[in-house]
Amino acid sequence: MAMEQKEILRRPSVWQPRDPAEAVRLKEAFGPDAVYVAGSTLLRTQWEAGTAVMPPHLIDLASIPGLAGIAEQDGELVVGSLARLDDCRAHPALADKAPLLVEAIKQIAGRSVRNQATIGGNVVYRVGDAMPALLALDARLDWHDGTGSRTEDVSEWLRAPSAAPRVLTAIRLPIAEDAPTSNARRTFAYHKVGRREAFTPSLVTVAIAAASAADGSIADIRIAAGGGQTVPKRMTRAEDALLGKAPDARLLAAVHEAILEDYVPAPDPFAADSYRKKTAANLVVAALWKTFCRPAEARG
Numbered sequence: 001m002a003m004e005q006k007e008i009l010r011r012p013s014v015w016q017p018r019d020p021a022e023a024v025r026l027k028e029a030f031g032p033d034a035v036y037v038a039g040s041t042l043l044r045t046q047w048e049a050g051t052a053v054m055p056p057h058l059i060d061l062a063s064i065p066g067l068a069g070i071a072e073q074d075g076e077l078v079v080g081s082l083a084r085l086d087d088c089r090a091h092p093a094l095a096d097k098a099p100l101l102v103e104a105i106k107q108i109a110g111r112s113v114r115n116q117a118t119i120g121g122n123v124v125y126r127v128g129d130a131m132p133a134l135l136a137l138d139a140r141l142d143w144h145d146g147t148g149s150r151t152e153d154v155s156e157w158l159r160a161p162s163a164a165p166r167v168l169t170a171i172r173l174p175i176a177e178d179a180p181t182s183n184a185r186r187t188f189a190y191h192k193v194g195r196r197e198a199f200t201p202s203l204v205t206v207a208i209a210a211a212s213a214a215d216g217s218i219a220d221i222r223i224a225a226g227g228g229q230t231v232p233k234r235m236t237r238a239e240d241a242l243l244g245k246a247p248d249a250r251l252l253a254a255v256h257e258a259i260l261e262d263y264v265p266a267p268d269p270f271a272a273d274s275y276r277k278k279t280a281a282n283l284v285v286a287a288l289w290k291t292f293c294r295p296a297e298a299r300g
Ligand SMILES: Cc1cc2nc3c(=O)[nH]c(=O)nc-3n(C[C@H](O)[C@H](O)[C@H](O)COP(=O)(O)OP(=O)(O)OC[C@H]3O[C@@H](n4cnc5c(N)ncnc54)[C@H](O)[C@@H]3O)c2cc1C
Pocket: 035, 036, 037, 038, 039, 040, 041, 042, 043, 044, 045, 061, 081, 082, 085, 107, 108, 109, 110, 113, 116, 117, 118, 119, 120, 121, 122, 123, 124, 125, 127, 128, 129, 130, 166, 167, 168, 169, 200, 201, 202
């Protein structure tokens, strides 16, 4: 009986705020004794592995209405932070306007996890597999800090995350304008290499969003790479080398070198840094070759 009582007292309190401001107030009040919970798929693995301790207070963000929608608004796709990964994967507007994100989400965990996990949880994780795609798409993040809303570039959040107890409310994706001529085109590529073929944590993840001009030169390109515990980052040296040029074998060799320099993987017990650097460079260059150098009939 005494054991049972102790067990009950150890259970966390679950708080159900009605809006983001209330969620922030709760976090401010409890400090490290509370954590925001969305789908709880990541938190659960951390608690079970002992890499984090379940605190006495859980702030359930799913109780806040209006955070799970996906809509087009003023030239942007606005994805609520509580949108489940599988709902994002199946959403027609995302499939049509942000296929790169949909491709990334398809490669996260299995369906049962994606049915519960949220896009916001993947962003706050920082090394989630959606992040390279969000960087390549130039996404922006809406945060509520308890007094109001603030928007920040995803690259800024990855570079210098704020420690303030704010709530991520939405992810904004610019909708790319149509290519200016029928010969110009927008393309994307996403590759995740893990320790096995499917349902695997990533070792290296790369995402590319590009637009080519009618003359075959690259008019716009963003390349991002992450994987494992590596916080994803734009490969700016490679982007600068490609911009305004029509890729050929010599340019792609220079891009390969640039990625070997730009991509600095966090240590991983399952694969050497040198393997992961080479893999990132190979994946990017292979995707660029397929998109820009292979004869049009082979591209399909
Ligand atoms: C079997 C399994 C396989 C997995 N495979 C992958 C994989 O292949 N790739 C991958 O990227 N991930 C993977 N994950 C991790 C996880 O499922 C995803 O990253 C998921 O998107 C996390 O979302 P969530 O809603 O469950 O987050 P939660 O676990 O609820 O939260 C994660 C973190 O984000 C914070 N948080 C959540 N939402 C907000 C918000 N709106 N504002 C502020 N803070 C917030 C929480 O406090 C917590 O620190 C896997 C997990 C499991 C269990």
